[in-house]
Amino acid sequence: MAAQRHSKDRQDARHARSARGAAHAGAASSWWSSLTWPYFAIALLVAIALVVLAFFGISSCGRAMTLGAWQREVAHAAELTTSAIEAGYKDQMASLEVPRKEAENALDSVVADIEGQGYDVGYYVATADGRELFSKNADEVFYAASSIKGPFVLTTFTEGVPAESRYDVEEAIRWSDNEAYWRLRNIYGSSVLSSQLEDMGVSELTAHNSFVHLTPAQLANLWLKNYWVLDSSPDAEWLQSIFANPVNAPIAALSEKSYSKGGWIETEDLNCTVDAGIVDHGENRYVMSAMISAGEDEPLLERLVKAIDAYKQADYAYLKASGELG
Secondary structure (H helix, E strand, C coil), rough: CCHHHHHHHHHHHHHHHHHHHHHHHHHHHHHHHHCCCCHHHHHHHHHHHHHHEEEHHHHHHHHHHHHHHHHHHHHHHHHHHHHHHHHHHHHHHHHHHHHHHHHHHHHHHHHHHHHHHCEEEEEEEECCCCCEEEEEEECCEEEHHHHHEEEEEEEECCCCHHHEEEEHHHHHHCCCCCHHHHHHHHHHHHHHHHHHHCCCCHHHHCCCCCCCCCCCHHHHHHHHHHHHHHHHHHCCHHHHHHHCCCCCCCCCHHHHCEEEEEEEEECCEEEEEEEEEEEEEECEEEEEEEEEEECHHHHHHHHHHHHHHCCCCCCCHHHHHHHCCC
């Protein structure tokens, strides 16, 4: 009897465990079945999104670290390059500062010597496009003498030099012949030159004279307005040959492509030695006028002109090295 009860108890226990298992299985089945397909799809998409974000987040961090290192290397290289360039410019400028200062002192010495002899000195230097560079007594009036013949020819023959006037042009410029100059003025007049002089402040009466008093700035500006004729007028090449070697014209002698017209006189009332024109050293092209009150003293004017040109070239080299000339 006892054995039968024991057997029955074990069977009841197995049935109870089976019932509990079935109940749990039923509950789980009931929970799973309660999830609809739309919820399942959303949950799946969220899970995928989280995986993608995690992957790209790690990858982005890696790229950011790599990019940051590259940027630092480039920045460092740029700093080194800039420092090297600046150091090079400083070295080059330092080496050019000495001759520049020496040329400036030499010019001052020449001026002091001329003034020490009792003469007035004036000069004006400007870039080929008209920007003033340096000057001395730029607004002091000097007698321009035959230097005015240069601007006269340039303003008169912009369309070419007629064959019948070539002899007089050459005589007036190359040999500074006054008779040839007066013949040209009688034939062609001087309206353009006179108008330009009036625009510069010269009186109407004086502007129409054959010879005039001018300042270094005015004489240089006449060349600035008209030197283009030597570059691009119909007879530019022929005119260049005339203006390249006039007598007593130290500016024209500064280089093969420099052109000028000098003037000089020595009387009881009028004393001067003058030259003005365009100086061409390749990239370094500029206009210069130089005037002294010494009568017919071409060697003294030549000293002044050469000193001006030496300083201009040294200054150009210094400014070029510094980057100020672009």
